[in-house]
Structure formats: C-alpha cells, structure tokens
Amino acid sequence: MATPPQPVRFALGTFSAAGGSPFPGLVVDDRVADLGQALQWRPASTLDVLERWTEVLPSLRRLASEAREWLPLDGLRVHAPVAPRQVFQSGANYRQHVIDLVVAHRPADSAESEEQARARAAELMDRRAREDQPYVFIGLPSAITGPHDDVVLPSWCEQPDWELELTAVIGTPAHRVSPEEALRHVAGYTIANDLTARDLVFRKDMREIGTDWLRSKNAPGFTPLGPYLVPVEFVPDPSDLRLTLKLNGDTMQDESTKDMIFDVARMVSCVSQTTTLLPGDLVLTGSPAGNGMHHGRLLRDGDVMESTITGLGAQRTRCVAEERA
Template identity: 35%
Template sequence: MINHASASEPSRPVLVSYEGGRGTRVGILVRQQVFDLAEVSATPRYAEMSEVLGDWSLVKDLLRRFDASATNGTTPLALAEVRLLAPVGTPGAIYGAGANYADHAAEMARVNNTVMSGKRGERSWHFVKSSHSVVGPDAVVKLPEGASSVDWEVELAAVIGRQGKNLSLEEALDYVAAYAVSIDLSARDLSRRVDLPEKSPFRMDWLSHKSFDGACPIGPWLVPAEYVKDPQQLDLALSVNGETKQDSNTNQMIFSLAEQIRDLSARITLWPGDVVLTGTPAGVGSSHGHFLRKGDRVSASVAGLGVLEVSIEA
C-alpha cells in the first residue's frame, strides 16, 4: 500500500528550488511548468528561498493568486528540463522529534533494551540535525565511513514561516509556512563510541549518528500549509527497492505538530526557514536487523505532498 501520494504534479502551485541553467533559483511549479518566482513577482531577492520564507505572508498570497497565463511575459521551463533541489535551500535549524510514534518507540525500546513511556503529560523531545546534511530529490547519498547500519525514517517535515517564541498550542500551526516529505537517515552504529566505557559521558555521538553528509533528504517541493487541511491526518510510507517498510498515518504521533512547536518555542526562538521533522512510525531497519546497502533506492511519500526518492551510492 505504498501509493499514498503521487509523484506527478501537485494539484495547486507549490514552491521548488531548482537548477535550470542560471544557478539555483526558486520557482512556482504548476501544470508541469516551473516559473521563476523572482521574475513573476518582480522581486529579485526571491531567487533565494531564505528570502521567500522570510516574506512568507506576502509569498503565500502570491501563490494563492498565481495565474500561469499572466506572468509578466516570463517563459516557464518544463519540469523535465530542470533539476529539483532540496526545496528548503539551506535551512536555519532542523529539529528532529525522537520516538514520536508509539509503535516506533516500542520497537526501538526492544532493540535498545530501554523503556519508552510516551506519557501525554511529558513534553516532546527533539535533537538537532545539521542544516548541511540536507539533500534534495534524486540525491545520491554516500554511506558514512565506518557505518554498516544506516537506517531509514520517513517523516512529515514542517517549515517555519514566522518568528515565534513561547507559542500557545492554539497558535502554533499558524507559524508553519509549508510542508514537505523528509527522510531522517540514521547511522545507528555510529551513535555510540564503542571504544569508550558505557558510563562515559562522551560515549554518545549524535553528530555522527544524525548529521553525516546527505543524512536529511527533503522534498520534492514545499506545499503551502493552507493546502494541508490537517497535518495529523496524513498517510505516510517508505519503501526500499520497491518493498514497503513503513506504512502509517500522522494521527499515530504521540505529540502532535502543534504540541511540538509549542514545546520547541518554549526553549528556543523559532525562525523562518527552520524545519521540524515530526518523527517516524514503526518499520525502521534496526527493528529487523536490515539496513541500507550500496545501490539501494529509497522512496518516501506523504499524502498530498509528493514522493521523495534518493539512492545510496553504488
């Protein structure tokens, strides 16, 4: 049941980052055509995704009113003519939700011989991934040196579009600009420095575990938040070489996206361009002792957001 989302064109205008012969640009994708956002808006700074997200209140109105037949004489490129890049550009910060699906928390507890309570009275828990680990659609990811247990995790990614601090649960989703599909690649065997004693405070290694080059595929495009009726009712799935590994729904999250944004903003100011990875369901490789190998093809989908595919370097 992997076909939760279509790899074809989205039903409404979405934002892409692309390479089409003039360097990296931001575009509006509609009907298999890519329109240069800076040109159609007559706003040169919109060639940079950071500027687009920083002006989100204006850009979302532009997307809502966009008419492909009236674009200031701009000539679009066919989608097949461009190379799609990570739509978020280089994000500000990436916050990953740990153990945020009950079934995944349970499977990881079995693997690690730990206890995952997931009580609703607790607050959500996040780690940080390097923004430089981000790659886009059809990227080729090289397995990190010395790793033999690189795992897959499909996730709903939420991109922040407004600066926010100490946000309430009721207002939290108002700060989301757009959504995308993400894959949180994790080098399980690099998460601990096995040459150090178990009780050493330096034994854990989250940098090697979560932030190696290519560890954060995001794409294929950004879907404005107003097009997503309920981020807690989205099917998501992941396959490796065509074999379904994960198949679930965001309604299985322990902490909703709104709760996560509330909790994050209580600890740190959220900025336009920040990305929240909302957790992954059961079905990761470590639960069965199966991991990514050279030449594997990983395909992840979230309903209404498209399909994100990457390959492991052969």
C-alpha cells in the same frame, strides 16, 4: 449564490536548469515559474520568500491562478526546497514504533510476556502524551541534500538506516508560542528522510555521555529533503497523512501521522519554548515503525529508497557506498 472558485494548488521549491544557478520556483502541476523573475522584488532563494511569507502569500496565490507559459518541470533539476538556518529533529514520536522498541529490548530473562510488555509500553506512551514533552535534538543544515540526489554512505558507517519523517517548515518567527498558536507560524510541509548511523548513536567510549547525534545523523547528504514545500492551506490535517517508504520496491514503512504521540503543533510549541524558530527552519516530527533495525536490513550500496507522504510528492534516492581509504 455562485460558489467561489477553489484556489489553485501550488507548491514551492528550488530548481536549476542545465548549467544554471538554483532559483526559487512556484510549481503548479508540471510547470514551474521562476520567482526571481515573476515577483517584482526578485527573491534569490526560497528562504527569501519565507522571510516575507505573510506579505508574499497573496502574490503567490495570484501567480498560481494565472495563465502559464512556465518552465517544464521535467527539464529542471529539483534541489532541496529550502536551505534552513536551523534544523530540529525528533525521536520516539510514533506510538507503535516505541512500543515495538520496548518489546524488542526487554531483557532476555524477563518474566514479562510480550502482551504484558506491550500493555506496559502503551500505558507509558499514553502518559507521555498527557504529561511529557517531545524529545528534540539539533541537526545540521549541511546534512541536507535534494530529493533525488544520491546518498553517500560514509565508509565509517556500518549500520546506515532510513527514517521517513513529516517536516514542518516555519514561515514566521515563533518564540514561546502555545500549541494553539503554533501552526500559525508554519508555512508548509515537506518530506525528510532522516538517515541514521545506528552503530554510532550511543558512545562506546563513555556510555554515560549518552547519544552522539553529531556523528550518527549529520554526514553530508544524510537528510534528503523535498521535493517541495506545500503550503499549509493545501494540507488540511497534518495529523492525518500517510507516510510510506519503499526499499528497492518493498514497503518498509507505512503508517499514518495519527500514530504520533506529539502532533506538529505541540512539537513546534515545544521547540519555541527554548529558542526562536526562524523562517525556513525545519521541525522534523519523528519516524514511524519500519526502520531498518526493525527489519534486520540496513542500507547498502545500490539500494533505492522511494518515499511519499500524502499530498507532498515523492523522493527517490540511490545509496552509493563511499570507498574505504
């Protein structure tokens, strides 16, 4: 009996030629098909494609398998793959990262040894995984930029930091879905670098208010996204991917999604208990150990960040300091 042919691997993105408007594209190897021309109903954006994800997926598979006289990828600008309506971000979701934070922030006069602190933190993380919910907050779509665009460091930000994150992109609406059902609502995955102004996370005027995610997370361009949306069928196990971020060529983050406390399914399910996830929405799943605060080295003018996640492509962004008024 003949073995059925393997599906051709493809991804989705948003592209533009010199002087042209952005268009949704299907990527195979180093070629791009303009979906606004290739699909009969002429979608204007990747979000349009995701709005009809279940219906259009067979057409995308057929298109990917056809002989191609498409646009060369190296002649196009790569934008963020999707413009979402909602962005959900997560913190404290990598076991080793949180354990390191607990150890680093124990009181200077503590009688607890580092080994004891690590054991206590590990027990806490095990309990969180069994009994608790992910820590999720809301981001702004206006913070998203392309995977190769410059990142402007605002003049008011004194401690800009990087946070490489696996990101789930929603394909069908999800409301109050269980973890067992959650991944059926995910269209694919992409890369996000969820930058943070560390000096602004906690309010200085009234600490009782707690965290200020508006200012610390949502400056324009603080979320480089992409390069592509890779469909779930080409990401067999989102809990076994390698995240690597290099700063000026030096590896700063290098961890597996196996270290997540809450996996993608639990994260999507958790968000859906409160709100309705819509096609194109982003669920960022937290960042592993190795942020700038850990290394004592935060972002500066001229820094170059290179980010990869297994099978999802690569980002390369340069930091540009905003001139002070």
